[in-house]
Amino acid sequence: MSSIKDFASHFFVTGDPLIYGADVSIVLVSLAIVFVLTYYKKWGWLWREWLTTVDHKKIGIMYMIAALLMLFRGGVDALLMRMQLAWPNVHFLKSEHYNEIFTTHGTIMILFMAMPLIFAMMNIAVPLQIGARDVAYPYLNAISFWLFFFGAMLLNLSFVIGGSPNSGWTAYPPLSGLEFNPGPGENFYLLSLSISGIGSLATGINFLVTILKMRAPGMKLMYMPLFTWSVLATCIIIIIAFPVLTVALALLFIDRLAGAHFFTMAAGGNPMMYINLFWIWGHPEVYIVVLPAFGIFSEVVATFSKKTAFGYKSMVASMMLISVISYFTWLHHFFTMGAGADVNTFFAISTMMIGIPTGVKIFNWMFTMYRGRIRLTLPMLWTISFIPCFAIGGATGVMLAVAPADYQYHNSYFLIAHFHQVLIGGVVFGMIAGMYYWWPKMFGFKLDERLGRWAFWFWQIGFYVCFMPQYALGFMGMTRRIYTYPDGLGWGPLNFVSTVGAFLMGVGFIFQVWQIVYSIKYGERDLTGDPWDGRTLEWSIPSPAPHYNFAVIPHVKGPDAWWTMKQEMKKEAAVKVDPAEIKPIHMPKNSGRPFIMSVFFFIAGFGLTFNWIWMGVFGLAGVAICLLLRSFEYDTDYYIPVDEVKRTEAALGRL
């Protein structure tokens, strides 16, 4: 009996009211979900329509929902931190708890919010933009999603079971090594990132092949929409960067599980090796998340200025250039760690060089707007607000790249302000713009503009109120990752202002939730499929798209394919489908195995987190069996008959 009690008190995190609150809410939410699904008899629907789906559009929607939930979780973490820092000498969170929160906040925001939100936009838009019926490997696509999902669950579980990781989202050893960090926290971090990392790598390969091989006839590379180009560049970076992260995490895990000495202080280990490997992935990761946002801005600016994107070729070239240079800058994350002047100089210069292609892009967006017929819709508002934000963030980035000066503000709040400015101003604004832009395509209705504007202004004002004071705090000597500070340093007022700003952004988020709920009921329905008078192929089909996307694959003759088609004939004529051209459509079958296999991954990850080898082996054996079953499966696709396609298209008014 007492041993059970003993086990439970180690297993569950105890002694903190916040965590008991989380326990209760997790149980309540789970019960509520089970109840609603049972009451409305929705289990079958959930399984057939969503959990087993291989349709890229549905997978994209699931990515988006999961990512928004993670934005909420990461946002709550942020607010807790800002509350703790609002005044000097606050004792709202214990120091240990603060460490856990900044770690999970950073990890979740980058890997379980930004990444999946990007994958959401990729899944929703890329196949439609290139006139394809699916991605190259739909089954693998489902696996990617579920691996991300269960990886994220694993990390979130650490809050109530076992304890959260606490050595920062970078998990530098030796602090994250076994000697200084026993307990399961860091294992949660390592295993959840590894599991979702497999999925990210698969997504990179999947979309690269999709873009290279599945474009509609006639669509040359140089006719591709800029968002598709940005995804292509992103995929290349993913494929080259993620294996390095996999190795870094695996080696740290081997250190922790098997007592090896890669990164320990004893027996010849070298912690710097980890730091190098981490940032060889980590810096390109920044571009993995920001390039698709650039792609979205390019689409939005062109559509709402009614012009072709200015300097298309230079846009493409600058993206490819960024994807190359981003590999030669990683060391700027540790200028102060004693690499020597020559090495620091090399990386300082390469870092500053990234500013050049980025600057080119900013000017291209502005020239696209110049003399355009601008419509200030929500996606456009977010795009315009991004430009000054990113310009400031870029300027402070160049300041950080000056190696000698970095000795002054390394790991200070100046850095915190800088990277939030580019991550929020670039990635989050971009993804929100993309969400508003493609929402009608996903769901068939527009989001309410009025509530959206309220959200916009709360976010914008909140952003500057929150992060501008932090630049100053950095210069005043406030370092990152401190959980409280004494009176009399003069940091109090600025911190208070910053906290107010954070809460304003929180209000903005609430407005967005309200906006979505409100628009489900009252949002303007999109009956045309082309609510924005768009330029690319996704707007040529109905909203939401039928599951085969295109009844007849379009022939592309130039850039801005859909715009050209509309110019050539009347819009009503352009959307019509010629029934004679409809052929049976080849589609992949749904499968529950990606979901089940990811559950096994989760089981393995959970077991290894607690060093329960038997459970790890059990989980991995389950994964192996799933792989084997797939290998022996030959009946994986089917044909939609012509009649059914005709019926669907007729119902949509397209025949």
Place this chain on the structure above:
Amino acid sequence: MSMTVDDVVSRSGDHGHHDHHDHDQEGMKILGFWIFLVSDCLLFATLFATFLVLRTHTAGGPTGKELFEIPGFTAETFALLTSSFTSGLAVMEMRRGNVKRLIGWLIVTALLGLVFVGLEIDEFVKMVSEGATMQRSAFLSAFFTLVGTHGCHVTLGLFWMTAIMFQLARYGINAVTQRKVFIACLYWHFLDVVWVFLFTVVYLMGVM
């Protein structure tokens, strides 16, 4: 490699699809696998880099020179290189359309792979029994991880090849099984190339 992507694709006509993009579905899978190999290459490159950094960090423990036995790793090399050759023969038989011989060569390949894995396990066991474990020094951690990762890849390849043999016996040679054999052999050659680097960087440089 005696077969190109186009080869495989052009022989997939018997698959019986008529929609234009289905034709290159098998080819697309091969392309995806090539890209996967690129990422796997980077995985090994990272492990090699780690090994090179930690090679001299023996912390007073045994060095490569004391541990590596030339006959042992030479035999391993021999088994793996030969198996790469026999897997090439298997693909050749596949092009001729001879299932029996194809399976035969695959069995020979797998057996040689098995010999390789056996020798490697034997080497590891010997080292561990002499106290040269991965907990002893950073050098040994890097050694076991790098060589072990390659060994795991080979083991996985063995299971994979076995699964494909069963499928060949059941379905014969068609576009799908052809693509599977082709990819598995590609993987096998890749592991061979990685081993050549391992052999040079870890073993030869170790005993020198």
